Amino acid sequence: MAKELYLSGKERVMTDDEIIVSKTNLKGHITYGNDVFCNIADYSTKEIIGAPHSILRHPEMPRCVFKLFWERIESGREIFAYVVNRGKEGDHYWVLAHVTPSFDANGKITGYHSNRRKPTDAAVKAIKALYATLLAEERKASDRKTGLQNSDQRLHAILQEKGVDYDEFVLAL
Amino acid sequence: MTSLSSLSRLKLTLALLWGVLALFALYTAVAHGLIYAPIGFVALATGVLVFALRAHARLSGFLRETTEVCARIRSGDFEARVINLDEEDALRRLSDNVNGAIDICDAFVRESLLAMQAASEGRYYRKIRQEGMLGMFSHSVDGINRAIDFLKEKDEADARNKRMVALTIERIRMLVESASHGNLDERIESDGFEGEYQELVTNMNGLMETISDPLKESIRVLEKLSEGDLTDEVRERYEGVFDDIKQAVNNTIARLERIVAEIQLASTSVKDSADGISSASLDLSRRTENQSSSLAQTASAMEQITATVEQNTSSARMVNEVSLKAKEVALQGRQVMKEAVESMTLISASSEKIAHISHLIDEIASQTNLLAINAAVEASRAGEAGRGFAVVAEEVRSLARRSSEASKEIRALNQESMAQVKAGNEHVENAGDLLDKIVGSVAALTERITEITSASEEQTIGINEINAAIANMDQVTQENVTMVKQNSDAAGSLTELADDLNQLITFFQLDTARASAATA
Numbered sequence: 011m012a013k014e015l016y017l018s019g020k021e022r023v024m025t026d027d028e029i030i031v032s033k034t035n036l037k038g039h040i041t042y043g044n045d046v047f048c049n050i051a052d053y054s055t056k057e058i059i060g061a062p063h064s065i066l067r068h069p070e071m072p073r074c075v076f077k078l079f080w081e082r083i084e085s086g087r088e089i090f091a092y093v094v095n096r097g098k099e100g101d102h103y104w105v106l107a108h109v110t111p112s113f114d115a116n117g118k119i120t121g122y123h124s125n126r127r128k129p130t131d132a133a134v135k136a137i138k139a140l141y142a143t144l145l146a147e148e149r150k151a152s153d154r155k156t157g158l159q160n161s162d163q164r165l166h167a168i169l170q171e172k173g174v175d176y177d178e179f180v181l182a183l
Numbered sequence: 184m185t186s187l188s189s190l191s192r193l194k195l196t197l198a199l200l201w202g203v204l205a206l207f208a209l210y211t212a213v214a215h216g217l218i219y220a221p222i223g224f225v226a227l228a229t230g231v232l233v234f235a236l237r238a239h240a241r242l243s244g245f246l247r248e249t250t251e252v253c254a255r256i257r258s259g260d261f262e263a264r265v266i267n268l269d270e271e272d273a274l275r276r277l278s279d280n281v282n283g284a285i286d287i288c289d290a291f292v293r294e295s296l297l298a299m300q301a302a303s304e305g306r307y308y309r310k311i312r313q314e315g316m317l318g319m320f321s322h323s324v325d326g327i328n329r330a331i332d333f334l335k336e337k338d339e340a341d342a343r344n345k346r347m348v349a350l351t352i353e354r355i356r357m358l359v360e361s362a363s364h365g366n367l368d369e370r371i372e373s374d375g376f377e378g379e380y381q382e383l384v385t386n387m388n389g390l391m392e393t394i395s396d397p398l399k400e401s402i403r404v405l406e407k408l409s410e411g412d413l414t415d416e417v418r419e420r421y422e423g424v425f426d427d428i429k430q431a432v433n434n435t436i437a438r439l440e441r442i443v444a445e446i447q448l449a450s451t452s453v454k455d456s457a458d459g460i461s462s463a464s465l466d467l468s469r470r471t472e473n474q475s476s477s478l479a480q481t482a483s484a485m486e487q488i489t490a491t492v493e494q495n496t497s498s499a500r501m502v503n504e505v506s507l508k509a510k511e512v513a514l515q516g517r518q519v520m521k522e523a524v525e526s527m528t529l530i531s532a533s534s535e536k537i538a539h540i541s542h543l544i545d546e547i548a549s550q551t552n553l554l555a556i557n558a559a560v561e562a563s564r565a566g567e568a569g570r571g572f573a574v575v576a577e578e579v580r581s582l583a584r585r586s587s588e589a590s591k592e593i594r595a596l597n598q599e600s601m602a603q604v605k606a607g608n609e610h611v612e613n614a615g616d617l618l619d620k621i622v623g624s625v626a627a628l629t630e631r632i633t634e635i636t637s638a639s640e641e642q643t644i645g646i647n648e649i650n651a652a653i654a655n656m657d658q659v660t661q662e663n664v665t666m667v668k669q670n671s672d673a674a675g676s677l678t679e680l681a682d683d684l685n686q687l688i689t690f691f692q693l694d695t696a697r698a699s700a701a702t703a
């Protein structure tokens with residue numbers, strides 16, 4: 011994790027019609043990725059099947075976002091999140107991810123599903139500023155745990171200041 | 184969609200190259216007779232067969248999987264996807280498109296479900312994102328989002344309605360609350376209200392006016408009434424019970440006006456009567472006082488008369504006593520006189536004895552004198568020795584002389600006494616006569632006095648009766664005085680009351696025309 015990741019600095023952009031789709035098991039290992047996914051991330055189907063979804067993790071994503079992300083989906087709820095991903099070749103692309111649990115007939119979570127759409131420029135601009143703040147909070151801390159705690163608190167404080175919950179905030183961007 | 188990895192493109196190119204080369208080699212070999220044509224054909228056919236069989240096997244596997252995926256999708260399992268690790272080209276395109284179709288259905292179903300779920304929880308901001316939705320999906324997303332908007336609007340309208348109802352209830356409650364405490368000036372600000380609520384609120388305000396207007400007018404009129412002004416009345420037109428109030432107030436004032444006018448008349452006549460009574464009782468009082476003082480005078484005169492009569496009585500009694508005493512004394516006088524006459528007789532006898540005795544004394548004195556002269560002569564003859572005798576003889580001579588003188592005086596006195604006794608006897612005789620007369624008079628006097636005394640006693644009784652009558656009269660008169668005073672006081676206070684009443688009544692201002700019409 012701590013290993014320096016190569017970043018090309020090149021941004022890849024989705025088209026309006028595209029949806030990046032992926033499915034994972036309960037642990038977040040990819041069980042399906044559509045062609046848009048493979049194309050934008052420069053991975054083949056073979057390469058992604060069975061891989062942890064964190065292969066796409068970009069170092070500029072604050073950890074507290076994924077904490078919230080997992081809290082939500084593991085409790086059976088959906089989440090919208092702006093995510094910047096890193097492709098195999100070091101390119102990056104911004105998505106608005108909609109992640110939902112998949113249920114079996116008994117209502118048990120069997121895995122997770124993610125639809126990603128093209129975010130608006132304005133939304134990306136706004137979320138970049140927020141993520142920078144949260145990331146700074148995480149990097150400032152002496153250890154990872156307090157860093158995560160601090161940025162998590164910071165995120166909630168910012169939302170409280172705006173008087174909205176996370177979903178309302180994200181969907182209004 | 185058609186972009187493939189460089190590796191698979193390379194593989195495809197190599198396979199095509201190999202195929203073309205194999206065909207070309209086979210054709211050249213056959214054409215040059217290197218290979219016997221049928222054999223070449225067989226080889227070609229075998230190659231094609233092998234290739235076809237392999238292709239068929241792969242294809243049927245792929246199709247089986249794809250068919251299965253479609254069947255799962257058909258049964259509603261949107262987790263199914265064609266996981267194509269190896270196939271390229273047409274099959275890759277097929278799997279991508281099958282997956283793409285499922286993806287969009289999956290996305291649409293998830294999104295729709297969650298958006299509707301969120302909407303059912305009131306989170307209307309959570310709508311379906313249009314990005315990536317095409318054609319009918321896009322239409323449906325539009326429809327669902329519109330439905331969500333509609334729900335949101337409806338919900339907001341409901342909430343607004345609820346708020347409106349709550350606000351209306353609250354405002355009306357406040358209005359009713361303050362009205363129930365008598366504050367009818369409260370109104371509901373109709374600004375925040377819409378539609379039928381505004382209408383309701385306006386009507387409520389109107390109702391307040393309906394209630395408060397007649398009350399206020401009645402209050403105005405009654406307040407004036409409380410200041411004695413009976414000239415005002417409720418003038419506006421009201422309906423129902425408010426008209427009843429109006430009529431009641433106006434009737435009250437009209438009736439009051441009549442009563443006041445009557446009282447004014449009555450109080451004036453009461454005052455006149457009271458004044459009459461007052462002056463009459465003043466007159467009566469004066470006369471009663473006169474009577475009382477006359478009575479007092481009479482009483483004191485009667486007292487004097489009583490005293491006089493009593494004095495008369497007691498004087499008569501005294502005179503009676505005195506006359507009785509006088510009679511007694513006169514009778515005693517008679518006795519004394521008798522005794523005096525007896526004494527006088529005794530004195531006359533004694534006087535004769537005294538005359539005789541004094542004659543004797545004279546004789547004795549002259550003889551003594553002679554004897555004394557003889558003695559003196561003798562003594563002078565005796566000289567010295569006879570001197571003492573001479574003195575004594577001298578003395579005896581003087582004594583004899585003096586005795587003679589005294590006897591002479593006694594004789595004179597005795598003669599005088601005898602004359603006086605004689606005169607006294609006459610006087611006594613006279614006095615006796617007088618005394619007899621006196622006794623007679625005293626007896627007559629006593630008789631009279633007794634008559635006087637009994638008359639006086641009768642008088643006293645009569646006078647006492649008169650006194651009792653006067654006292655009685657006095658008491659009655661005193662009572663009369665008190666009564667007259669009370670009467671006059673009563674008349675005085677009646678006058679005052681009538682004045683007060685008049686004063687009070689002037690408090691009321693009457694609509695003179697109406698009042699005179701009322702009392703006429």
Ligand SMILES: Cc1cc2nc3c(=O)[nH]c(=O)nc-3n(C[C@H](O)[C@H](O)[C@H](O)COP(=O)(O)O)c2cc1C
Pocket residue numbers: 032033034038062063064065066067068071073076093094095107109122123124
């Ligand atoms: C359905 C699904 C999709 C995900 N998509 C992404 C993604 O696009 N990019 C990403 O960085 N992480 C994604 N994650 C989260 C990863 O599993 C992982 O939690 C995240 O990359 C953080 O990695 P870390 O915990 O190693 O820091 C996804 C997880 C799930 C369940």
